[in-house]
Amino acid sequence: MKYPRFSMPMFLTFLASIILTSCVSRKEIVYFQGLDEAENHLDKNVNSSLNIKPNDLLTISVSATEQEAALPFNLPVVGVPQGGAELGGLSVNGRQQLQTYLVDSDGNIEFPVLGTVEVAGLTRQALSAKLKGEITEYVQNPIVNVRLVNFQVSVLGEVNMPGTFDIRDEYLSLPKALGFAGDLTIYGKRDNVLVMREENGKKVHEYLDLTDPGVVNSPFYYLQQNDVVYVEPNGAQIQSASYNRNAGVYISIASVLISLAVLITN
Template sequence: MKSPKFLKPFLLIISLLLMTASCVSRKDVVYFQGLETAEAKIDTQQKSTLQIKPNDLLTISVSAPEQEAAMPFNLPVIGVPQGGMEVGLSVNGRQQLQTYLVDSEGNIEFPILGTVAVAGYNRQQLASELKGQISEYLQDPIVNVRLVNFQVSVLGEVNRPGTFEVRDEYLSLPKALGLAGDLSIYGRRDNVLVMREENGTKTHAYLDLTSADIINSPYYYLQQNDVVYVEPNAAQRQSASYNRNASVYISIASVLVSLIVLIAR
């Protein structure tokens, strides 16, 4: 018995749909293509350190050969109440250095020195500035500055979206995506959005992870409170308009058609 004429064209269409759905171009998935060319153009000054901004939290410790003389330049170390909220840098798991909150004008109130402008400095620059001012009162001071509220948010088509606190002074976009478990297979790799606030103005950029040229972008290294958004790709957007199990149903239909053809022979 011959199979119905419509079965073979229908089976061919189903097979083509499956092949089309399963084929993904290398250029759409692989990161950092053309890395050698991009490295030749890299700006060695591009990897700038984080700049201090209003609402940042800082810990600043001052030490000297005569530690007792340096004590007035340090905030008192506080104990952490059991079950209480931790604010500052933990010391030996039970005590913390108090933090300085940078006010809306970019200043902090520092012991002995009074009001000190800190916004716009990076960590090393602020330490050097404070060292110069403290040297008028203290011999050979050592100043250590840390930014303790460096965090970024990674949203969209990643495996573990969320807000992440970062201890490292340098956080690249790929490392931030790594903290979020990398992009899902549905994430668009050529149009990753980075949103940033600079000097009270919101800015943004779209970066192409498939191109190694992103290593030369000023948005490649993230700043505190940056937001990274991974847009869904076309397949994911399209899936929102129909059943996500459509590919499964197509596969089942293909098997059924094959069985019908075999039975009809």
């Protein structure tokens, strides 16, 4: 029985067809497509500020021209060891750190002198203004600095560096979080990124399309504390999980052997 001989043009045509059919379109890869055309429809009033929630940790410092008058409104500063030893409760070779306020399940904190203060639902700036208004009765021209210290997000799935990240800034967009995780791999679905969060004790979620410029209008575009971002693998990656991951290497070797065979037979 005779087998048909493959000429070099036939082989190149076959190889080209494989390459072309495996190409991924620009529409599946590029972020924020058509942004220029969509600018008139973008909501420039999307809220990017964080609201304080139960179980948040806050640092609050109060200062004034007469610092002694502001001292009663500050928690004691504690020493945190940095590779040093602790002697009699004192930190040696350490650093000083403000103590934190834990927001309880009712959304309150216990503040020196003022007592119970409701903070849940407020932004950092709103809480600062609220405390300043109450402290003014005791201290002239107080300065109140509020900071959220437990802002974390987790980025999982088809990204280059999945993990949980501590955020020092209260402003965090979805693309910035993906940047912390090294961006999506080529196998990540850019049109179906899942963001999960907890609101008022309930789990909520939304799927976002990063190729759509209108994604910036989503309330999930700016992330909140403890959000989880999951990038789903695309169809090619899901299918690849069903066979040996070395299959690509084997196909490459086979292609080289076929090329050599074609050259020899010709």
